[in-house]
Amino acid sequence: VSQSRYARRMFGGWGIYHDGLMFGLYAAGRLYLKTDAQNVAQFEAAGSEPFTFVQRGKPVKLSYWSAPEAVLDEREQAAWWGRSAFEAAIRSRAGKTKS
Numbered sequence: 001v002s003q004s005r006y007a008r009r010m011f012g013g014w015g016i017y018h019d020g021l022m023f024g025l026y027a028a029g030r031l032y033l034k035t036d037a038q039n040v041a042q043f044e045a046a047g048s049e050p051f052t053f054v055q056r057g058k059p060v061k062l063s064y065w066s067a068p069e070a071v072l073d074e075r076e077q078a079a080w081w082g083r084s085a086f087e088a089a090i091r092s093r094a095g096k097t098k099s
Contacts, residue, residue: 021089023082025051025064031071032064033085036092040065042084063092 007014013027025032032051035043043065051064070077 018086021086021093023085023089024067025062027051031067032062033067033071033081034088034092035063035065035085036088038091039084039088043068063088 007016007026009015010025013025015022016024016026023034033043035050040063046068048065048068050061051066052059052061054060067081068077071081072078
């Protein structure tokens, strides 16, 4: 199995990685994909919702939004949304290395 693509347990679900970057999250029976300022509007327009969990009695939102239904049914859509999420992960890493 290639170490460039893998999944790791987290948040009671699984983090989905490619080339060492987490770009997806599977939790509570749903697939969530990485978002940032450049792609979150696409997820909002598709009716997606942010991944939220409760910590110390308060809801916490992560920059992962539910994948549109088409991702589960159409290979081309899965590739497009997955690429968008991976590019957001790349931008996020680049922003962290500048700090």
